[in-house]
Amino acid sequence: MGCINILSGYSQNSNQTVDDSLDILVLNLMPNRLETEHQIIDLLQQTDLNINLNFCRMASHHIKHFDPEIIEKYVTTKDVLKDHFDALIVTGAPLDRKHFNEVDYWNEFVDFINWRKTHVDTCLFSCWAAWAAGTIDGVLTGKQLDQKIYGVYTTNGITMPQSRYFTIPKENVKATVLAGNDTIGATLIFDSNTNSYYVTGHLEYGTKTLAEEYFRDIKNGLDTQKPNNYFDNQDHPINTWHTDATTFYINWLNQFTSSK
C-alpha cells in the first residue's frame, strides 16, 4: 500500500528524502482548493506509490476564497525555485472566459511553466491549465467558446468529465493527440519534449462535481445547459470515468518509480 506524505509549508527537506517516494508538486488554481486537493489525493492513493505531496499556490494572487489552512499548507511558486520534482500537476481554473492577459498571475504563470522545463520530470496540465500551458509551450492553439463543453465524454477509449468554455481543435496541436474528436476537440495531448500531458477534461472530478457546477451556475442566473451523458433519468449523477482516471494516474506515475 503506498503512502501519501503531505508536506506542510515550505520544507527544503521535501526533496531530500532518500527513499523511493515520488516528489510531486500540485499547483492548485481552483477556487474550491480543499475539495480539489481531496480529489487529487484520492487518485494518487490509487497508484499505490509512496508520494511526497506538496501543494502550491500562485505567489501574486490574492485568494478570494481564503482559507487559513491553504496559507499554512501551501508553498508558493517562488518557494520552490531551487527544488526538483518528479511530477507536477496543475489544476484547472474558472478562467477560460477571460483572456490570458486578464489573469492577474499570468506573468508568474508563464515563468512557472518555463521553470518546470528544468526542474520537473513530467507534468499533467488539466483543463484551463492545459490550454494555458500548451499555449506558452507553443504546443497548441485553443479558442474560446460561447457554449460550454459540458458533460462526460469518451474519446479514443478514455472517459472524462469536461467543463470548459474553450476547445483545442486537433489540427491546432503540434504534439501527439492521444484522444479527442471533431466535436469537443483534443482531450488528451502528450508532448515528448517536456514529458507533459495536456488534459482538457477533469480526471480528478468527483461524481457530484459537474452537478455542483451546474446548480451553482443556475443559481447565479446563467443559462448553462445540463451536463451531457451524466445524469440518469432520475437526474442522479453517474460516474463513468473513475476507472479511466485511476488507470491514467497509475500508468502515468508508475513509469517513474523504477528510476528512483
Ligand SMILES: CC(=O)SCCNC(=O)CCNC(=O)[C@H](O)C(C)(C)COP(=O)(O)OP(=O)(O)OC[C@H]1O[C@@H](n2cnc3c(N)ncnc32)[C@H](O)[C@@H]1OP(=O)(O)O
Ligand atoms: C473551465 C471553466 O468552465 S471556467 C468557467 C467556469 N464557470 C463560469 O465561468 C461560470 C461563470 N463564472 C462564475 O460563476 C465564477 O467565476 C465562479 C462561480 C466559477 C466563481 O465565482 P466567484 O466565487 O464569484 O469568484 P470569481 O469568479 O471572482 O473567482 C473565482 C476564482 O477564479 C479565479 N479568478 C477570477 N478572476 C481572476 C483573475 N482576474 N485572475 C486570476 N484568477 C482569477 C480565482 O482563482 C478565483 O478564486 P480564488 O481567488 O479564491 O482563487
Ligand SMILES: N[C@@H](CCO)C(=O)O
Ligand atoms: N469549469 C469549472 C472550473 C474549472 O474548469 C467551473 O465551472 O467552475
